Amino acid sequence: MMSASGASTVGSQAFHLESWSRIRLDQVERALEQWITTETSVEVGHAAPAALVEAMRYSVLDGGKRLRPLLVLAAHEAVAGTPGSAAALRAACAVELIHAYSLVHDDMPCMDNDILRRGKPTVHVRFGEASALLAGDALQALAFELLTPEDASVDGVTQARLCNLLARAAGSAGMAGGQAIDLASVGHTLTEDELREMHQLKTGALLQGSVLMGAHCGQPDSVALTALRDYGAAIGLAFQVVDDILDVTADSSTLGKTAGKDADNDKPTYVSLMGLARSQTYAQDLLAQAQQALQRSGLKNTLALAALADMVVNRAN
């Protein structure tokens, strides 16, 4: 359970998610700041145009909860036993770049046509539609570039494995596929199974992918890997159920975006399908599933993962 101070008690140990997160978010911010640049590429010998990089930085830096990077780092620490790994930091930044590009493209007029994101004008409003399109495209490419450093800081097999996990989480059987189902579902009635399938792809795949990428930065055994996959699936789904609940129960200022938007847009949600009370029970069930998965992982260092699951389900925005 999460207390007002941000301290969570999981099992018998106290764990302070906020202080755990603060150090790691600082590292992630510094790394993103450093890696999204116009810096000349050594081999090709060209610099990225400043205007494009400005749009990329605008869409990534100083914003968001950074849930996906935190999942990467927590999963890595659970498997490796200790924090700090070049691979995990790169993976943390790469998943955030994919998340950021998806928001940039999702906000465009041909998609959700949003003009505000985290209280700022969206990228296409600020830089124009064409620049938003290209900035998103370039952010996706940069994610894979970050995963494949040419120094010896990450071994080649791990680099390849991380690229594979990220590509599948982002692609047609992952995030992009889920967005396509979402697009086709507006105004249609979905069954609970169809709604779950859509969200498992749209949001769940990258959240689960973040957990798996973090795990693969260590040397997970098959028991741990299976358990972390289940954990990732549970929190991926829980994230969306809670999003749907907050869309109904929170006001816009707490949420930081327009409340009630999904219902207004005639989008299918868990609340519209199963009602508010059953949605809330379902979210708590998924949290319990996530915690049980951690218990059977055989991993000792799962307090951060447990606290993140708790945060996903019991957050206010």
Next chain:
Amino acid sequence: MMSASGASTVGSQAFHLESWSRIRLDQVERALEQWITTETSVEVGHAAPAALVEAMRYSVLDGGKRLRPLLVLAAHEAVAGTPGSAAALRAACAVELIHAYSLVHDDMPCMDNDILRRGKPTVHVRFGEASALLAGDALQALAFELLTPEDASVDGVTQARLCNLLARAAGSAGMAGGQAIDLASVGHTLTEDELREMHQLKTGALLQGSVLMGAHCGQPDSVALTALRDYGAAIGLAFQVVDDILDVTADSSTLGKTAGKDADNDKPTYVSLMGLARSQTYAQDLLAQAQQALQRSGLKNTLALAALADMVVNRAN
């Protein structure tokens, strides 16, 4: 020189590019046909939605000259001495997916607003703008998925190296960066240096990247690698110079797209900058540079690369 029969004599040997290409294009088509599917992802356990995959297949299959895949395969054969490699076939398909996604996004209303491509309605005309956006995004992710097979057919170090080369060729200091410069340049006067920089990123980076990816599927020594990088840079630039020449000299039916379009759109071109005659001389100079690079590569099996360079410069469309 290229004869009417498609046979080219480079040095003292006859080389038939058409028959060399036919076999390889068949392999590439079959592989693309097989790899762009709704097939359930083993690990994540989800299928891609059929409608999205249909848009992806529409944009990739049965179309285009496949210059980039041929460059990958020719560079691999030059380095390895023999054809046939799981890595090279995957790299060939991956560069084509990146090329295809760039066309899908480039044709969208917020970019070039083209309604026809290879005689067919463009993806956004056929499937809608949002689907075109997502299909392009998913094609980019699929390119990296293809480069990272989970079987043992390609070693991890090679997978990682190919992902890095592709990410940089496609990203902000490559293709996407070049498109951003192009976007900002409409209606402006560019110097020859600025025009070259734009094209080196927009078109050259992926063409050169194709050559380097093919080379890295073998075991290139540093002499060969430097020479192939120079070869790639020369044909990358030549490709665009010839494009600009054909925009002026060819009619629309030969070209398969609207002739004179760049001039109408007030886009800077080599012809507008240096005139037709000097542009033609420049293209032949670049061809000579490409051939000289092959001669100093120390590689024996460069006939296909030589013939492809010849084709790039002396093509009619």
